[in-house]
Amino acid sequence: MQEYATLRAFVAVARTGSVSRAAEQLHLTQPAISLKLKQLQANLGLTLFSRRPQGLALTADGHALLPAAEKALASAQVFEQTAGTLHSTLRGKLSIGTIVDPEFLRLGAFLSRLMARAPQLETELHHGMSGSVLNRIEQGDLDVGFYLAPPGEGSGQAHGGLAWRELTHFDYHVIAPAGGKIGLLTPVGSIWRRCHGL
Amino acid sequence: MQEYATLRAFVAVARTGSVSRAAEQLHLTQPAISLKLKQLQANLGLTLFSRRPQGLALTADGHALLPAAEKALASAQVFEQTAGTLHSTLRGKLSIGTIVDPEFLRLGAFLSRLMARAPQLETELHHGMSGSVLNRIEQGDLDVGFYLAPPGEGSGQAHGGLAWRELTHFDYHVIAPAGGKIGLLTPVGSIWRRCHGL
DNA sequence: TTAGATTACGAGGATCGTAACTATC
DNA sequence: GATAGTTACGATCCTCGTAATCTAA
Numbered sequence A, B: 001m002q003e004y005a006t007l008r009a010f011v012a013v014a015r016t017g018s019v020s021r022a023a024e025q026l027h028l029t030q031p032a033i034s035l036k037l038k039q040l041q042a043n044l045g046l047t048l049f050s051r052r053p054q055g056l057a058l059t060a061d062g063h064a065l066l067p068a069a070e071k072a073l074a075s076a077q078v079f080e081q082t083a084g085t086l087h088s089t090l091r092g093k094l095s096i097g098t099i100v101d102p103e104f105l106r107l108g109a110f111l112s113r114l115m116a117r118a119p120q121l122e123t124e125l126h127h128g129m130s131g132s133v134l135n136r137i138e139q140g141d142l143d144v145g146f147y148l149a150p151p152g153e154g155s156g157q158a159h160g161g162l163a164w165r166e167l168t169h170f171d172y173h174v175i176a177p178a179g180g181k182i183g184l185l186t187p188v189g190s191i192w193r194r195c196h197g198l
Numbered sequence C: 001t002t003a004g005a006t007t008a009c010g011a012g013g014a015t016c017g018t019a020a021c022t023a024t025c
Numbered sequence D: 001g002a003t004a005g006t007t008a009c010g011a012t013c014c015t016c017g018t019a020a021t022c023t024a025a
Helices: A004-016 A019-026 A030-044 A060-088 A107-117 A130-138 A187-195 B004-016 B019-026 B030-044 B060-088 B107-117 B130-138 B187-195
Strands: A049-052 A055-058 A092-098 A121-127 A144-147 A162-166 A173-177 B049-052 B055-058 B092-098 B121-127 B144-147 B162-166 B173-177
Touching (some): A004 A055, A004 A060, A019 A055, A055 A060, A060 B060, B004 B055, B019 B055
Parallel strands (some): A092 A121, B092 B121, B092 B144
Antiparallel strands (some): A144 A173
């Protein structure tokens, strides 16, 4: 089965009539495109292009395959777009409780990833000590907050009415109102569900 | 952009409701599927499955994405199939001149790859010494033949009215009537063009 | 000589399987 | 204990970019 990169190369070269322009368009180098074409033709056992002085031209076989390749790419884009609409419906304001040094929390990375996932989400940062963040979350004042966990405590458990989950690649934990089911009832709460991927 | 292997994993798990059965179906291991699912969900920023005692069940998001994934896969299969029909129209008999030991030529591998590319093609093997094969090709008695080339001779050149091309991964060469243009005029000749991918 | 394409090759990253671990019945 | 899934990790394969080579106008 041909991968998307291969199909993109094929379509780009077919449309531009040139490996160079296709490479430019796809932000790759000439050799990369050239190799992809070679692989595609070898896999299919077909000759899709013929060399012309000013570039490459489609053969009859290439012409016959182009529409199918374009459809395959279009379907893939539809998939991506469908996925996009599923979390672009997220709206609301997320109140985040922070502690200690934002640099230590890698807060910038966290926020940028959050924005990438849910661009329409507003965030509001509230700084405090670890204990006060816990209290304000329990009171519903904050939606989610950082929490320095004691080492060796495992992950994914619930305690004290709060659900917490270890963030891999980070040295801190995030807390949100318990159960995850509550999260689903409000726009803000659904954020918590989305955050599971971060 | 999600690759096909990822979409196949998603669809297989969604349909079977189990990583194990999906792995079996795709001839992969449980961890490979599990990783693909994790990557897909991370890329999309969505939770597609929820864990059940007997396996995994689609979430609402997963349900919404399944049709798009199936369409993307179907389009890819249409592309492959279209390519298949392009060289399944090949018919005719190919007379192949062989030399020395068929085992040494890896003739079985060559023929099986040829059959995979052009299933409707008949082949006819004629064994002889290297010189006689050359003569019979020049006389049009054979369509294509094996030839032990002197080392260091480069590849893709034409000499003595014959075109020859080095077969990568093999230690021998294939000869066919010169120019490749002649090849396009007859069913048998078009075989030579197809062989370029082997 | 210039423009365009291919080949060679090496570094970096992705993939997949084995093995070990966790959780649920 | 048995079943289902995940994590860890290492070997292998793939991809892409740089540099060199090839071909035609």
